[in-house]
Structure formats: structure tokens, C-alpha cells
Amino acid sequence: MRSMTTLTRSEIRRAPKVLLHDHLDGGLRPQTVLDLAAECGHELPAADPASLEAWFVDSADSGSLVRYLETFDHTVAVMQTAPALSRVARECVEDLVADGVVYAEVRYAPEQHVNGGLTPDEVVAAVQRGFDEGVAAAGGRIVVRQLLTAMRHQARSMEIAELAVSWRDRGVAGFDIAGAEAGHPPTRHLDAFEYLRRENAHFTIHAGEAFGLPSIWEAIQWCGAARLGHGVRIVDDITVRDDGSVELGRLAAFVRDRRIPLEMCPRSNIQTGAASSIAEHPIGLLTRLRFRVTVNTDNRLMSRTTMTDEMLGLVEAFGHDLDDLRWFTINAMKSAFLPFDERLAIIDEVIKPGYAALAAR
Numbered sequence: 487m488r489s490m491t492t493l494t495r496s497e498i499r500r501a502p503k504v505l506l507h508d509h510l511d512g513g514l515r516p517q518t519v520l521d522l523a524a525e526c527g528h529e530l531p532a533a534d535p536a537s538l539e540a541w542f543v544d545s546a547d548s549g550s551l552v553r554y555l556e557t558f559d560h561t562v563a564v565m566q567t568a569p570a571l572s573r574v575a576r577e578c579v580e581d582l583v584a585d586g587v588v589y590a591e592v593r594y595a596p597e598q599h600v601n602g603g604l605t606p607d608e609v610v611a612a613v614q615r616g617f618d619e620g621v622a623a624a625g626g627r628i629v630v631r632q633l634l635t636a637m638r639h640q641a642r643s644m645e646i647a648e649l650a651v652s653w654r655d656r657g658v659a660g661f662d663i664a665g666a667e668a669g670h671p672p673t674r675h676l677d678a679f680e681y682l683r684r685e686n687a688h689f690t691i692h693a694g695e696a697f698g699l700p701s702i703w704e705a706i707q708w709c710g711a712a713r714l715g716h717g718v719r720i721v722d723d724i725t726v727r728d729d730g731s732v733e734l735g736r737l738a739a740f741v742r743d744r745r746i747p748l749e750m751c752p753r754s755n756i757q758t759g760a761a762s763s764i765a766e767h768p769i770g771l772l773t774r775l776r777f778r779v780t781v782n783t784d785n786r787l788m789s790r791t792t793m794t795d796e797m798l799g800l801v802e803a804f805g806h807d808l809d810d811l812r813w814f815t816i817n818a819m820k821s822a823f824l825p826f827d828e829r830l831a832i833i834d835e836v837i838k839p840g841y842a843a844l845a846a847r
């Protein structure tokens with residue numbers, strides 16, 4: 487896997503990338519947070535973009551998911567009007583295009599954006615407007631879809647699931663639950679997941695990040711999740727012996743056998759304490775064991791990251807080459823909540839030629 491010459495940041499940036507796990511309210515530009523806070527009169531912990539960015543990163547660097555999530559109070563507070571939501575969505579697309587992302591599913595919780603009087607439906611419309619503007623300005627270099635998240639400690643998942651179904655042909659590709667994991671098992675929202683299954687709708691579940699195997703097991707075997715948000719704790723069901731041999735427990739074997747995609751977010755996991763460093767992150771083992779691993783950003787603001795940074799970190803820690811990055815990217819595109827023919831078209835017409843062009847240099 488170690489190539490003769492290590493990939494440079496600029497090569498990785500130019501490589502086509504696919505992003506399945508990115509939070510809209512975790513990816514704002516610091517200057518935008520400042521502008522929107524000034525407009526709505528929200529008080530922030532810092533007054534210039536550099537200090538504000540440092541505040542988000544330092545506060546998120548807490549070693550705990552619960553404290554990591556507290557930083558979202560400030561981003562969510564400034565995303566309460568249609569123009570604010572559209573601006574954040576448009577800039578998100580611009581930033582992903584600059585990062586070399588060719589397909590993205592961006593998630594957020596509509597129920598958190600109704601404090602200014604918008605209905606959840608108006609929230610989704612405002613975000614879609616921003617995505618459409620960003621995609622049009624990028625001249626078709628990216629395809630973007632929304633994932634609607636319900637907060638796992640709240641009780642609005644059924645309503646948000648219905649919203650996802652009502653928007654499914656207008657830019658929403660699926661559904662998710664997020665928020666503090668411990669004490670809020672996915673089965674609390676079983677009615678929403680059962681409804682989505684009856685509707686032939688797609689969903690992923692944040693599971694196995696701050697809590698272990700029971701959460702992953704419920705997400706897959708009770709709720710029917712098509713993908714796992716993070717899923718890092720699946721390593722608790724894998725034994726690596728001193729002689730290097732590996733044994734998978736039944737759940738880990740099921741996840742690998744069924745090719746259940748893992749939406750892995752290495753830098754975010756280091757901040758929340760789910761992993762201690764990139765080199766020690768379970769993504770190394772899971773990649774070696776050929777789980778369906780995908781690489782993601784989670785929260786570009788709080789983790790001061792991009793897809794290029796995430797992949798560069800993996801290249802540095804594990805010696806990955808262009809073929810490995812292509813493997814992560816095709817894994818992700820195969821796992822997208824987009825119709826099969828559209829996934830195939832992006833793989834054949836964008837991803838494969840993009841990597842071939844880079845390899846030929």
C-alpha cells in the first residue's frame with residue numbers, strides 16, 4: 487500500500503472525493519457565524535474569525551461527545567431564518583467544491599431551526615435553495631443531497647421522517663438520528679424507522695461513537711439502518727491476537743459480510759475521545775479487514791478539517807496511495823442514497839477518470 491512517492495495535499499485536493507457524513511451546522515465559515523450573529527443579535531464567545539474558529543476547535547476538543555455538541559448552540563442560534571440557512575447551504579457547496587468533493591450528502595436537524603418562526607418544511611426549502619444556488623454556480627461539478635436528522639433526545643423523529651419522505655424527489659436523499667448517544671438508544675425512534683422502511687426510504691444512524699456494540703446492534707438489527715454514522719466501536723467485536731490473526735464476532739462479521747458502510751470521521755473521533763490518534767484509529771484495522779469504510783469530515787468547523795485533510799491524515803498515518811483513496815471514494819459512492827444509475831454514472835464518468843488522470847501524471 488505504501489507508494490513510492492507520498493501524495494501531496496494538492497494531489498489529494500484534486501482527487502474526486504465523496505462525502506456522506508457532514509453536518510451543515512458543523513461546517514459554517516467563522517466569518518459567516520460572525521455576520522449572522524451580528525444580524526440576529528446573538529452573542530458569541532469571540533469577536534474575530536480566527537479567535538472564533540480557535541474557540542470552536544478548542545471547545546470541541548473536549549474528549550466528550552456531550553461537550554463537543556455544546557458548541558453547536560452557537561451555530562444553530564444563527565441559522566434561524568431562511569436567508570441565513572440559504573447562505574450557509576450555498577457556502578457549504580462552495581467549500582466542498584473547493585475541496586474536490588464531487589458528491590455530498592449534508593445533514594442537519596430541521597427541528598433545531600424553527601426558533602425564528604420557520605416551519606420545518608420552510609427550513610428544508612431554504613436549505614435546498616442554498617444548495618441549488620451553490621450547485622448552479624459550480625456548473626455541475628458537484629451533486630449535493632440533504633439528509634434530514636432527528637435529534638435522538640427529542641421526540642420529533644416521526645415528523646422529520648415524514649418530512650424526509652415528502653422531500654425525497656426534491657433534494658432530500660435520506661434520514662438520520664444524531665445527538666448524545668449514551669442513554670438515547672436508536673430503538674426509541676423505532677416507529678420512525680419502521681415508517682421509513684414501509685416507504686422504501688433510506689436512512690443511516692449515528693451509532694457506535696460514544697457508546698458501543700449495543701447501539702450498533704440496535705441500529706442495524708432492530709432499526710434496519712443501511713449505514714452506520716461512525717460505527718468505530720465495531721472494533722469491540724474484533725479480536726486481534728498477538729500472532730496477528732483476527733477473529734470477528736457475529737456482529738462485526740455481519741457488518742462486513744453485508745457490506746454495511748461505515749461513515750468514519752477520524753478527526754471528530756479524536757476530539758470526542760472515541761480514538762486517541764489517527765494512527766491508532768480503528769479505521770486502519772477496518773480498512774485492512776476490508777470493511778466498507780468511507781472517509782468523512784463530520785464537522786468541518788469544529789474539527790478544522792476538510793476531506794483533503796482527512797485523507798492526508800490517513801495517507802500520513804497508514805501510507806495509503808492513490809488506489810486506496812480511490813477505494814474509499816468508490817466505497818462511499820456505492821453507499822450513497824442516490825439511485826443506482828446515478829451512482830454508477832458518477833463512478834464511471836467522474837471518479838474513475840479523475841483518479842486515472844492523477845495516476846497518469
Ligand SMILES: O=c1[nH]cnc2c1ncn2[C@@H]1O[C@H](CO)[C@@H](O)[C@H]1O
Binds near residue numbers: 551558562598666785
Ligand atoms: O459526531 C456527532 N455525533 C452525534 N451528533 C452529532 C455529531 N456531530 C453533530 N451532531 C449533532 O447533529 C446535529 C444536527 O446536525 C448537530 O446540531 C449536533 O447536535
Ligand SMILES: [Zn+2]
Binds near residue numbers: 507509664692715784
Ligand atoms: Zn455526525
